Every structure is written in C-alpha cells, then in structure tokens.
Amino acid sequence: xxxxxxxxxxxxxxxxxxxxxxxxxxxxxxxxxxxxxxxxxxxxxxxxxxxxxxxxxxxxxxxxxxxxxxxxxxxxxxxxxxxxxxxxxxxxxxxxxxxxxxxxxxxxxxxxxxxxxxxxxxxxxxxxxxxxxxxxxxxxxxxxxxxxxxxxxxxxxxxxxxxxxxxxxxxxxxxxxxxxxxxxxxxxxxxxxxxxxxxxxxxxxxxxxxxxxxxxxxxxxxxxxxxxxxxxxxxxxxxxxxxxxxxxxxxxxxxxxxxxxxxxxxxxxxxxxxxxxxxxxxxxxxxxxxxxxxxxxxxxxxxxxxxxxxxxxxxxxxxxxxxxxxxxxxxxxxxxxxx
Amino acid sequence: xxxxxxxxxxxxxxxxxxxxxxxxxxxxxxxxxxxxxxxxxxxxxxxxxxxxxxxxxxxxxxxxxxxxxxxxxxxxxxxxxxxxxxxxxxxxxxxxxxxxxxxxxxxxxxxxxxxxxxxxxxxxxxxxxxxxxxxxxxxxxxxxxxxxxxxxxxxxxxxxxxxxxxxxxxxxxxxxxxxxxxxxxxxxxxxxxxxxxxxxxxxxxxxxxxxxxxxxxxxxxxxxxxxxxxxxxxxxxxxxxxxxxxxxxxxxxxxxxxxxxxxxxxxxxxxxxxxxxxxxxxxxxxxxxxxxxxxxxxxxxxxxxxxxxxxxxxxxxxxxxxxxxxxxxxxxxxxxxxxxxxxxxxxxxxxxxxxxxxxxxxxxxxxxxxxxxxxxxxxxxxxxxxxxxxxxxxxxxxxxxxxxxxxxxxxxxxxxxxxxxxxxxxxxxxxxxxxxxxxxxxxxxxxxxxxxxxxxxxxxxxxxxxxxxxxxxxxxxxxxxxxxxxxxxxxxxxxxxxxxxxxxxxxxx
Numbered sequence: 083x084x085x086x087x088x089x090x091x092x093x094x095x096x097x098x099x100x101x102x103x104x105x106x107x108x109x110x111x112x113x114x115x116x117x118x119x120x121x122x123x124x125x126x127x128x129x130x131x132x133x134x135x136x137x138x139x140x141x142x143x144x145x146x147x148x149x150x151x152x153x154x155x156x157x158x159x160x161x162x163x164x165x166x167x168x169x170x171x172x173x174x175x176x177x178x179x180x181x182x183x184x185x186x187x188x189x190x191x192x193x194x195x196x197x198x199x200x201x202x203x204x205x206x207x208x209x210x211x212x213x214x215x216x217x218x219x220x221x222x223x224x225x226x227x228x229x230x231x232x233x234x235x236x237x238x239x240x241x242x243x244x245x246x247x248x249x250x251x252x253x254x255x256x257x258x259x260x261x262x263x264x265x266x267x268x269x270x271x272x273x274x275x276x277x278x279x280x281x282x283x284x285x286x287x288x289x290x291x292x293x294x295x296x297x298x299x300x301x302x303x304x305x306x307x308x309x310x311x312x313x314x315x316x317x318x319x320x321x322x323x324x325x326x327x328x329x330x331x332x333x334x335x336x337x338x339x340x341x342x343x344x345x346x347x348x349x350x351x352x353x354x355x356x357x358x359x360x361x362x363x364x365x366x367x368x369x370x371x372x373x374x375x376x377x378x379x380x381x382x383x384x385x386x387x388x389x390x391x392x393x394x395x396x397x398x399x400x401x402x403x404x405x406x407x408x409x410x411x412x413x414x415x416x417x418x419x420x421x
Numbered sequence: 422x423x424x425x426x427x428x429x430x431x432x433x434x435x436x437x438x439x440x441x442x443x444x445x446x447x448x449x450x451x452x453x454x455x456x457x458x459x460x461x462x463x464x465x466x467x468x469x470x471x472x473x474x475x476x477x478x479x480x481x482x483x484x485x486x487x488x489x490x491x492x493x494x495x496x497x498x499x500x501x502x503x504x505x506x507x508x509x510x511x512x513x514x515x516x517x518x519x520x521x522x523x524x525x526x527x528x529x530x531x532x533x534x535x536x537x538x539x540x541x542x543x544x545x546x547x548x549x550x551x552x553x554x555x556x557x558x559x560x561x562x563x564x565x566x567x568x569x570x571x572x573x574x575x576x577x578x579x580x581x582x583x584x585x586x587x588x589x590x591x592x593x594x595x596x597x598x599x600x601x602x603x604x605x606x607x608x609x610x611x612x613x614x615x616x617x618x619x620x621x622x623x624x625x626x627x628x629x630x631x632x633x634x635x636x637x638x639x640x641x642x643x644x645x646x647x648x649x650x651x652x653x654x655x656x657x658x659x660x661x662x663x664x665x666x667x668x669x670x671x672x673x674x675x676x677x678x679x680x681x682x683x684x685x686x687x688x689x690x691x692x693x694x695x696x697x698x699x700x701x702x703x704x705x706x707x708x709x710x711x712x713x714x715x716x717x718x719x720x721x722x723x724x725x726x727x728x729x730x731x732x733x734x735x736x737x738x739x740x741x742x743x744x745x746x747x748x749x750x751x752x753x754x755x756x757x758x759x760x761x762x763x764x765x766x767x768x769x770x771x772x773x774x775x776x777x778x779x780x781x782x783x784x785x786x787x788x789x790x791x792x793x794x795x796x797x798x799x800x801x802x803x804x805x806x807x808x809x810x811x812x813x814x815x816x817x818x819x820x821x822x823x824x825x826x827x828x829x830x831x832x833x834x835x836x837x838x839x840x841x842x843x844x845x846x847x848x849x850x851x852x853x854x855x856x857x858x859x860x861x862x863x864x865x866x867x868x869x870x871x872x873x874x875x876x877x878x879x880x881x882x883x884x885x886x887x888x889x890x891x892x893x894x895x896x897x898x899x900x901x902x903x904x905x906x907x908x909x910x911x912x913x914x915x916x917x918x919x920x921x922x923x924x925x926x927x928x929x930x
Contacts, residue, residue, distance in 0.1 A: 277536075278535040278536050279534060279535070279536065280526065280527075280528055280530070280536065283517075283521060283525065283528065283536065284525075284526065286514070286516065286517060287514050287517065287525050287526075289516075290514035290515060290516040290517055291512060291513065291514050291515065293512055294512040294513055294514055294525075295514075295525075296496070297496045297497070297512055298497065298525045298526045299495070299496075299497030299500070299526050299527075300525070300526050353516075357514065357515075357516035357517070358516045
C-alpha cells in the first residue's frame with residue numbers, strides 16, 4: 083500500500099509508471115511505432131510482413147536471452163556470433179554427410195558444440211581471471227578464424243537440408259512461426275529461472291555487488307562459468323536455427339550480430355553495469371530494434387541510415403537510464419538532508 | 422556474566438608480511454552483554470574483527486564458539502556458526518530489494534524449488550516491524566541511508582539467528598537520531614541474549630551502551646573489565662599510554678611569514694568552521710581519529726573536493742577556482758596517503774614518477790628529454806636517500822622507498838606549502854626516520870608543512886603546532902609544549918579535559 087502512495091506522491095502518474103517499468107515503455111514505443119508506420123504504409127501490417135518481422139527478431143531474441151544472463155553479471159560475451167557461425171555450418175554439414183540423420187540429433191549436436199565453445203570462455207574468465215571483454219573478443223576472432231579454416235570456401239545449401247528441418251523457419255502454428263514459438267518458450271523458461279530460482283537471483287547479486295555476493299556465500303567463479311556455458315549453449319541452438327531459417331550457410335554466417343544482440347539487451351533495460359534488467363525487457367528491446375529497422379525500410383529510408391538509428395537508440399537508452407539513476411540519487415539526497 | 426562466553430578469542434597472533442598486527446590477544450564475548458573494543462587507529466581492532474568474521478585466518482591462537490574450537494575459512498562459515506559482522510559501510514546489493522538482500526543464497530523455497538517471495542517478505546516485514554523501522558521488504562536498497570542499510574544487515578544477522586553480533590564502528594556515519602535507534606535495536610538484541618561487540622571511537626556512546634570494555638594498543642590488550650571499572654580518563658590513558666621510543670628530529674625554527682591561511686572552510690556533512698594558518702618553517706600537524714575529516718580538509722585545500730564555503734589564501738592571495746592545477750601553480754603540493762592508488766604509477770620507473778609533476782621542465786622542443794629527467798629525478802631522490810635504482814619500476818621498491826619517491830615527486834615542484842597525509846604509514850623504522858629528517862630539513866629551508874598523522878608520537882615529535890579535529894570540526898589548537906598524547910586524544914574524541922588546561926576550544930560562544 084505505502085509503495086503506491088509513495089509513487090503517486092512523486093508526481094506525474096502514468097509517465098512515472100512508464101519510466102519505472104522499462105517493459106511498459108518498450109511496449110508503448112513498439113505500438114506507437116507500428117501504428118505510425120502502418121498509417122503511412124498499410125502494407126506494414128500484412129500477415130507476410132508480420133511473419134517476416136517475427137522471424138527476423140527470433141534469432142536475435144534467442145541470443146538476447148543468453149546475453150542477458152551475462153550482462154546481469156557485469157560480464158559480456160562478444161563471441162556468440164562466431165559460435166552461431168560454427169554451429170550453423172556444423173548443423174548443415176551433419177545433414178550433408180549423414181543424410182537421414184534425425185533433426186533433433188543435429189540440434190543437440192549444435193547445442194553441445196556451443197556448450198564446448200562456451201566452456202572455453204568460462205574457463206578463461208571464471209578461473210583464468212581474464213576480463214570477459216578481452217577473452218570473448220579473442221574467442222570471437224579465434225572461433226571465426228577456425229570456422230573459415232574448417233569451411234574452406236564450402237557452402238551448405240537448402241537442397242541438402244531436409245524440408246522438415248527447414249519447416250522450423252517457415253511453418254507456423256496459430257499464425258506464429260515455429261522458430262518464434264521456440265524462442266517464446268525459452269523466454270518463459272529464462273524469465274521464470276531468473277526470477278524464481280536461487281541460482282537466477284545469484285546472477286543479479288554478482289552483477290550488483292561482487293563482494294557482497296562472496297560474503298553471501300555465493301561461489302562467484304562457478305556461477306560466472308555457468309553463465310558463459312548458458313550463453314554458449316544458446317548460441318549453439320541459435321546456430322541450428324540459423325540453418326533452419328536461411329537454408330544456406332557459409333563461413334560468414336551471423337558475422338557481426340553480437341553487436342545487435344548487445345544493443346538489444348541494453349536497449350531492453352539490462353544495465354551494462356550489471357544487476358538490473360529482465361529477459362522480457364531485453365527481448366522487447368530486440369523487437370523494438372527490429373520493428374524500427376522494418377519501419378525504416380517501409381518508409382524507404384536509405385539503408386545506411388539504419389545503423390545510425392540503431393546506435394542512436396542505444397545511446398538514448400543509456401541516457402534514459404543515466405537520467406533515472408540521477409533522479410533517484412537526487413531524491414535520496416533530499417531524503418538524507420531531512421534526516 | 423558468569424556464563425560461558427558465546428565467542429572467545431584465545432591468544433591470537435596475526436602478522437601481515439613483516440608487520441605484526443596482533444600479539445596474543447584474548448577476548449571473550451558473553452551472551453546478553455555489549456562488549457566495547459577501543460583503541461587508537463592501527464591498534465589492531467579491525468584485524469581482530471576480520472578474524473572473527475572469517476575474512477582473515479589467525480596465525481596462532483584459537484577461536485571458540487560456545488566452548489568449541491572453530492576455524493572460519495570464509496565469511497559464510499562464520500555466519501553459519503552464528504557470528505554476524507556489520508561493517509561501517511554495509512556491503513549490500515543496491516539493485517535488489519531489502520528482502521532479497523537479507524535472504525540471498527538461502528531464500529525460502531517452495532516444494533518445487535521456487536523462491537517463496539511471500540514468505541520472504543513476510544519474515545523481513547516482521548523483523549522490520551519488531552525493530553520499529555518503517556521500511557517495506559520490497560523497497561530497493563538503492564537510496565537507503567547508511568543507517569537503514571545497517572538495519573538491513575542487522576535483520577540479516579537476525580535471520581541467521583546470530584549468537585554474536587560484531588559491529589565495526591557502526592555509528593561513524595550516523596546522525597544522532599539514527600544512533601539512538603541503533604542503540605534501541607542493540608538493547609533489544611542484548612535482552613534476547615545476543616553477545617554484541619561494539620567497536621567505536623566515541624567514548625560517550627561506549628559508556629552509554631556497554632557492559633564491558635577492552636582497550637587495545639599496538640596489537641595487544643592493555644586493559645579489560647566490566648564497565649564499572651572504567652572512567653573516560655582511564656580509557657584514554659590506556660589507549661595512548663606508551664613511551665616515545667622513536668627519535669623525532671624536528672628542530673626549532675623561527676616561523677616566517679604566513680604562507681597559508683584558510684578561513685571558515687565548509688563542506689556540507691564533512692567539515693565546517695575550519696580556520697587556521699601555516700607559516701614558513703612550520704610543521705603543523707592535523708591530528709584526529711580516522712574519519713574526523715583531516716584528509717578531506719587537505720583535499721579541499723588542494724582543490725580535489727569542492728568547498729561549500731570559505732576561503733583559501735596562499736601568500737595572501739585567495740585561490741579562485743579551487744582546482745588542483747591552480748593549487749599547484751600557487752605552490753601547494755599534496756602527498757596523498759594511498760601511495761599505490763593516488764601517488765605513484767606503479768609500473769613506471771622512479772625517474773618517470775618523480776618528473777611527472779614537472780613535465781614542463783624536462784621538455785625540449787615538446788619532447789621529454791631523458792637527460793633533464795635524470796637530472797631532476799637524481800637530485801631529489803638523492804636528497805631523499807632513495808635506496809634502489811631510479812630506472813627500475815617503483816613497484817619493486819619497498820614501502821619506505823616508494824614513499825620517498827612520492828615525496829621527491831612533489832618536492833620537484835618546489836612547493837611553498839607541502840601537505841603530507843600519513844607520511845610514514847606502512848614504512849619501516851629506518852625509512853620513517855629518513856622521512857622525518859627530510860620534513861624537518863625542508864621546514865628549516867622555509868617550507869610550510871601540514872602533516873596529517875594518526876601516530877601520536879609522530880605528531881608530538883614533529884609538529885610545531887597541533888590542530889585536532891573531531892567529527893569535522895577543529896576542537897583544539899595546541900602549541901608544541903601543550904601537546905601531549907592525552908590532551909590530543911581528549912580533543913580527538915570530543916571530550917573536554919577534566920583536569921589541567923591546554924585545550925582551547927574553537928567553538929565560539
């Protein structure tokens with residue numbers, strides 16, 4: 083009760099609610115943006131373009147789940163795009179070399195490979211004590227380089243991939259692509275895991291105050307390691323789904339998407355300094371960026387502007403966070419002086 | 422009191438490197454009793470607390486909980502055993518709620534392994550009510566005052582069913598009202614049979630709340646007993662009573678003209694009404710307990726921290742911008758306390774470190790000249806009698822030699838006013854004498870020096886005048902003949918001396 087009263091007394095009602103809940107403000111922004119674009123260009127809301135939108139956001143949205151766990155701990159994982167690249171090609175080459183292999187086995191293989199690559203990061207960061215920024219920047223290049231060497235100019239084509247597997251990226255259930263369903267289910271799993279389980283809360287604790295986490299008896303190294311394993315496994319799954327979505331995979335698959343993923347996560351309200359944010363917000367961040375770039379396409383904005391807009395969104399999100407933190411600090415100072 | 426101690430330290434020894442911090446300390450905490458631990462800065466109180474908290478392991482001696490010998494290898498082991506520690510600055514997750522802070526890593530869970538938020542909030546809410554605190558368990562810790570954060574720590578201790586609660590200077594950052602509330606909480610815990618240890622510098626608080634007092638000095642217990650045995654005078658005498666064993670060579674110099682004059686310096690919540698002057702050839706000591714605001718005054722004079730009021734005049738000219746650049750240009754140098762963090766670039770050579778402050782002088786055509794660099798660095802390091810090669814990175818030098826490099830670095834700017842903050846902390850005896858000799862010589866040559874020091878013998882041996890601070894205010898200005906350890910300690914703890922004069926109060930009527 084008292085909380086509501088306090089909120090109200092802080093003034094300007096709904097604006098406050100919006101500022102407080104990043105999820106609410108993201109939903110509002112997405113709705114407004116969609117409405118404006120649809121008015122200007124009705125084709126924006128056709129079933130086909132909606133489906134494209136969902137497919138476009140799905141793989142980024144999936145990777146955002148892993149990245150959220152990482153950033154919550156005040157860490158970062160730049161290597162995910164290279165992991166996606168390797169596991170996408172691995173999935174394809176498995177279909178090529180073992181015709182008739184069950185799709186599920188391929189997906190598991192991709193996840194396992196992602197897990198192994200994640201373990202490399204985990205060991206270097208959690209026990210080697212090398213900062214995550216450096217470690218994953220290194221593995222970003224190493225994994226991609228290894229991928230180029232392995233792929234060696236080859237390419238997997240859709241003809242080699244069974245139709246049942248490609249259906250993940252094309253078929254729909256209740257109007258929503260299967261690919262998107264997979265992401266939605268994992269979103270629920272992650273949301274519940276981070277909110278309802280002790281282990282989930284520990285990711286927040288580590289990012290919020292590493293020293294206090296140690297004092298609370300949390301095994302920080304082990305917890306950080308699990309984060310990078312999760313991120314790797316998610317990237318592995320994303321690799322398999324990348325093949326399902328696009329059919330063709332060469333050595334350049336998924337190059338550069340790590341930055342889109344990190345941007346989405348931060349725009350979605352996961353503080354780069356750790357401890358704050360939710361997976362729902364982060365996925366909404368990915369959706370917002372995706373809607374935004376579709377909007378730019380539909381409004382015939384030259385494509386080179388799109389990246390600039392993405393960057394602007396990131397800075398805007400960080401500016402909003404900084405402003406909110408500043409306002410909070412101001413308010414608690416007032417509280418202090420009254421004491 | 423006649424019962425068995427809840428937790429007991431027996432004959433504890435602890436050294437860090439070659440420095441012995443605790444020498445045979447024994448200390449019992451009895452259930453239902455507040456036991457205050459007092460001592461000067463550096464007496465070893467914090468180390469003792471950390472041993473009980475499971476942060477440090479003792480080198481020798483035993484730690485007993487309810488008569489059973491235990492070994493705390495981590496803070497969580499100590500907590501599990503029922504020993505909770507509350508530090509001056511609580512370590513909390515500021516992004517999480519109060520309830521989550523209390524229960525992190527051991528949240529109540531339902532049958533399915535889900536966190537039972539309702540139960541968690543109910544439990545914390547109950548404790549908050551019992552302590553008479555109007556906070557909600559869902560409130561974020563971000564924005565809570567230090568006092569409220571301590572309440573969160575206390576509730577954490579309560580949920581561990583702590584048998585012993587150790588509070589390391591909990592009142593240092595609290596207002597009077599908050600201290601009152603904290604004491605009510607402590608009183609309630611005591612009534613429930615918790616053994617409380619209270620580390621504080623504030624005598625009036627110690628006498629208000631404790632049943633037993635132990636005084637430490639130089640890593641040893643020098644007095645311990647029930648409150649009835651003690652008077653404030655007695656406590657202070659025990660805290661400082663030691664012989665002047667080191668040699669302090671400050672020569673008497675006839676003070677010259679006024680170099681620094683500060684008027685009514687004020688920084689909200691940190692210090693106020695600071696006015697004093699320093700003359701050529703004078704060493705003025707700023708004495709006081711940790712947290713009294715000494716270093717903060719120095720930082721403000723040098724322009725690092727902003728002032729909320731007051732004036733700083735150097736040679737009669739007021740500083741306008743209050744920036745370090747301006748202070749340096751006017752002839753002020755500040756040798757900070759924390760050498761590694763603030764004073765030196767540890768990976769660079771002594772030469773490079775010394776000439777950092779005078780880059781303009783070692784430039785030729787805009788490029789640093791190695792020759793000039795060596796000239797200047799060589800001159801000042803020789804004067805400081807630096808042992809060790811000046812072309813080696815400073816992190817291979819000993820603490821004393823590092824301090825010499827820091828001093829040389831600031832002396833190279835040929836300041837009119839030198840401010841040194843704890844110039845001999847953590848340096849060996851030989852290097853200490855070296856630093857003292859240099860300071861004395863510099864004063865002889867007409868430099869004005871402000872020396873911040875927590876070591877009373879150093880203050881008394883080196884200073885021509887002693888300014889004593891207590892909670893952000895100057896409480897005494899003592900001449901060399903007036904300054905004794907007792908008089909300084911009385912002023913530093915905010916007491917008025919019961920007998921004999923020597924204390925001039927700065928608070929005007």
